[in-house]
Amino acid sequence: MKSLLHLVFAALLFAACISSESHSSDLLRITGDGWYMWQVEGNDDLEIHALIESGQPTEFVLPGIQCGRRTPPDSADLGVIAADESIAWLQRYIAPRSAVSSEVMAAIAAHATDSAVDVLADVVRFGHDRHNREEALFWLANSDSDVAFEFIDRLLTGSD
Amino acid sequence: MHSRLKLILTLMTLAATAGSFAQSESSQSADAREELKLAALEALITAPADRALPLVTRVLAGNNSDEVKSRALFILSQIDDPQAQTQLLDVARQSSGELREEAIRMIGIGGDPATLAQLTGLYTSGDAEVRDAVLEAYLIAGDSDAIFQIATAADNEEDFSAAVEMLAAMGANDELRMLREKVGLSESLIEAYAISGDIESLRALARDGSDPEQQENAIDGLMIAGDDEGLLQLYRATDDVELKRKLLEALSTTSSDTLLELIDEALADDQ
Numbered sequence: 001m002k003s004l005l006h007l008v009f010a011a012l013l014f015a016a017c018i019s020s021e022s023h024s025s026d027l028l029r030i031t032g033d034g035w036y037m038w039q040v041e042g043n044d045d046l047e048i049h050a051l052i053e054s055g056q057p058t059e060f061v062l063p064g065i066q067c068g069r070r071t072p073p074d075s076a077d078l079g080v081i082a083a084d085e086s087i088a089w090l091q092r093y094i095a096p097r098s099a100v101s102s103e104v105m106a107a108i109a110a111h112a113t114d115s116a117v118d119v120l121a122d123v124v125r126f127g128h129d130r131h132n133r134e135e136a137l138f139w140l141a142n143s144d145s146d147v148a149f150e151f152i153d154r155l156l157t158g159s160d
Numbered sequence: 161m162h163s164r165l166k167l168i169l170t171l172m173t174l175a176a177t178a179g180s181f182a183q184s185e186s187s188q189s190a191d192a193r194e195e196l197k198l199a200a201l202e203a204l205i206t207a208p209a210d211r212a213l214p215l216v217t218r219v220l221a222g223n224n225s226d227e228v229k230s231r232a233l234f235i236l237s238q239i240d241d242p243q244a245q246t247q248l249l250d251v252a253r254q255s256s257g258e259l260r261e262e263a264i265r266m267i268g269i270g271g272d273p274a275t276l277a278q279l280t281g282l283y284t285s286g287d288a289e290v291r292d293a294v295l296e297a298y299l300i301a302g303d304s305d306a307i308f309q310i311a312t313a314a315d316n317e318e319d320f321s322a323a324v325e326m327l328a329a330m331g332a333n334d335e336l337r338m339l340r341e342k343v344g345l346s347e348s349l350i351e352a353y354a355i356s357g358d359i360e361s362l363r364a365l366a367r368d369g370s371d372p373e374q375q376e377n378a379i380d381g382l383m384i385a386g387d388d389e390g391l392l393q394l395y396r397a398t399d400d401v402e403l404k405r406k407l408l409e410a411l412s413t414t415s416s417d418t419l420l421e422l423i424d425e426a427l428a429d430d431q
Binding site for chain 2: 124133134137138140141142144149152153155156157158
């Protein structure tokens, strides 16, 4: 029964994966290499600049919240993007662990939404890379989210 | 053909995913949960105090390993909140064994003066392990005055030596000199002068021949401190053959060329 449930869950995941894949290529209307920027809806401080090289993000600049405020690069403006959409695009680059995984998780955490917490919690729960899991925990612990701290509480009390 | 390929791929993916779930289930072992708890606690170090404190409290009250609770104690020591200090003290007073000593050390790491002051009572009522942990806590906090008070109040040589060793490790020369005035000189105090590198006190003691044993201890101290210059001065200043022999022995253990220079001088005088 348990295996069957796993199988059903895996099928659902797979289906979600296929639908996400078909949508993700144009998720943010990123069409080629170079710098792109978008403003996250509902969060005036969160403007994300991403450098795309060979179709992959290799660098992020978050001018509103980054320490030592960098001058924003001259980026192609993607306009205002819904937080969930922005997070969905970013989360694809958390794993496998790469040079941008840390920046991606920081950017996700900066969204400060329940969806951001869910994504980071999933990294902790299901991630395979220790650094990713530890960094996701760091961002959860540094959020001001009740959901995040309830999640950490469950980890600590062994009920998750 | 395309849909068949898709079906095969789907089945392969399902099989792989099911396998990974099975693995994930087995990885939910006690060790994995323990690691996750440790990582979660570490993450709390930068969390706001009002968020971290309730979670750490639950960990300490729960059925967790000493390692997890020790990590929780460390987080407590880093939380800037009087409640965190109170909790550390509670664990130090009410727990037993390694956890109790860890709580005491964490009070040292936290360095809160009011909480550190409470350790004196624990020292007085505690066993040897507690007393060692309290001294360590004061060492960590750099509170040489508290250790000085413990040394002056010590009613046995063992406790006095332990406190004096800590002062020596801290390089607390002033406190060690004050101890001599307050409780008198002892072998452990002379050793402490050597460890803390208080050459001035050692030289004065080594020059004083009124107590040969004390003088010998001071010469040993100069040797430990590597003060070949002081040993050489004494050698040249004394006519006591026995003392000269001891000083030569001491000089022979230092790494400098002083002894060779002395031999050269002696040879030159003979010629």
